[in-house]
Amino acid sequence: MIGIGVDAGGTFIKLLAATESGETIELKQIPTLSQDGPKAFTEKICAVVKDWQKQFKGEKLAVGIGVAGDTDPQKGVIRYSPNLSKWRNVAVSGPITEATGLHCVLENDANMAAWGAYDYELKRKYPNVLAVTMGTGVGGGLVINGVLYHGATGCAGEIGHVNVVPQGELCHCGDRGCIEAYAGHYAIVRRAEQALMRAPEKSILKKLTANTQISGELLAQAADEGDPIALEIWRETGSYLGRGLADICLVLNPDAIVLTGGVSMAHKHFMPAIVEAFSLRQITTPFKHVKVVAAHTSNLGSIGAALLALESAKTSK
Numbered sequence: 001m002i003g004i005g006v007d008a009g010g011t012f013i014k015l016l017a018a019t020e021s022g023e024t025i026e027l028k029q030i031p032t033l034s035q036d037g038p039k040a041f042t043e044k045i046c047a048v049v050k051d052w053q054k055q056f057k058g059e060k061l062a063v064g065i066g067v068a069g070d071t072d073p074q075k076g077v078i079r080y081s082p083n084l085s086k087w088r089n090v091a092v093s094g095p096i097t098e099a100t101g102l103h104c105v106l107e108n109d110a111n112m113a114a115w116g117a118y119d120y121e122l123k124r125k126y127p128n129v130l131a132v133t134m135g136t137g138v139g140g141g142l143v144i145n146g147v148l149y150h151g152a153t154g155c156a157g158e159i160g161h162v163n164v165v166p167q168g169e170l171c172h173c174g175d176r177g178c179i180e181a182y183a184g185h186y187a188i189v190r191r192a193e194q195a196l197m198r199a200p201e202k203s204i205l206k207k208l209t210a211n212t213q214i215s216g217e218l219l220a221q222a223a224d225e226g227d228p229i230a231l232e233i234w235r236e237t238g239s240y241l242g243r244g245l246a247d248i249c250l251v252l253n254p255d256a257i258v259l260t261g262g263v264s265m266a267h268k269h270f271m272p273a274i275v276e277a278f279s280l281r282q283i284t285t286p287f288k289h290v291k292v293v294a295a296h297t298s299n300l301g302s303i304g305a306a307l308l309a310l311e312s313a314k315t316s317k
């Protein structure tokens with residue numbers, strides 16, 4: 001069997017075909033252009049899927065689609081996606097199954113990353129896994145007892161908007177003090193810009209950003225070179241994230257927390273602060289047990305989507 005994993009972002013739709021062990025055998029990226037509407041969106045995905053149906057003739061295929069936002073996995077409907085032109089109540093799985101004849105699942109993109117973390121990154125070694133997606137925003141997905149956990153309405157695992165600072169920094173969701181308002185890429189850049197105004201001219205950050213805008217990547221580079229401002233921003237990021245994750249560990253007692261997404265690439269600069277936040281808790285057992293790791297795979301979302309499609313196709317027979 002071959003799984004087709006689709007990671008539908010605001011700018012690009014990334015598609016891959018993977019074997020049952022998660023080995024990527026085909027990759028494709030197409031512009032999303034969500035302003036063209038949902039019909040054009042599903043048709044574009046179907047065109048690639050149909051090409052791969054021809055290419056892998058004789059193989060059984062299934063499709064998994066991850067999108068940012070509020071999804072109804074049971075009905076295969078996007079309830080609301082801020083990244084896809086604020087679409088509301090858009091059916092995705094149905095039209096794709098109709099056009100291709102293939103089994104299709106739709107999930108929030110962080111849920112797909114959680115399945116990728118459990119099934120591919122950790123090879124099903126741990127039954128209880130929390131995945132944290134660290135990009136522009138912060139998302140989360142949960143696998144509990146080896147099953148993707150949806151909660152009552154499909155929204156479980158939205159850890160980015162757990163409050164860590166009452167009346168704290170403004171978050172993209174409109175609330176204040178969320179984990180994302182400290183650990184999302186935009187929030188890290190916001191703190192870096194404020195710090196840059198106060199930074200002495202000799203700071204590496206000033207030089208690195210002389211002709212370009214500050215980014216997480218530049219901030220990681222400055223931290224690599226020992227810049228005290230950059231190191232402090234990463235430490236703060238880990239501290240806020242660690243505070244929120246510690247609360248979640250007390251509720252869920254996971255075996256592993258897998259950090260993924262672009263910001264997680266700077267993990268060596270913020271992981272010690274997460275470990276420190278955990279060590280400050282008086283209840284120790286869940287924190288001694290849990291493994292916090294950064295994913296080795298950069299596209300856990302689309303690999304997870306491919307593997308979840310296969311899992312779902314098998315169990316829905």
Ligand SMILES: [Zn+2]
Pocket residue numbers: 160161171172173174175176178180181
């Ligand atoms: Zn928020």
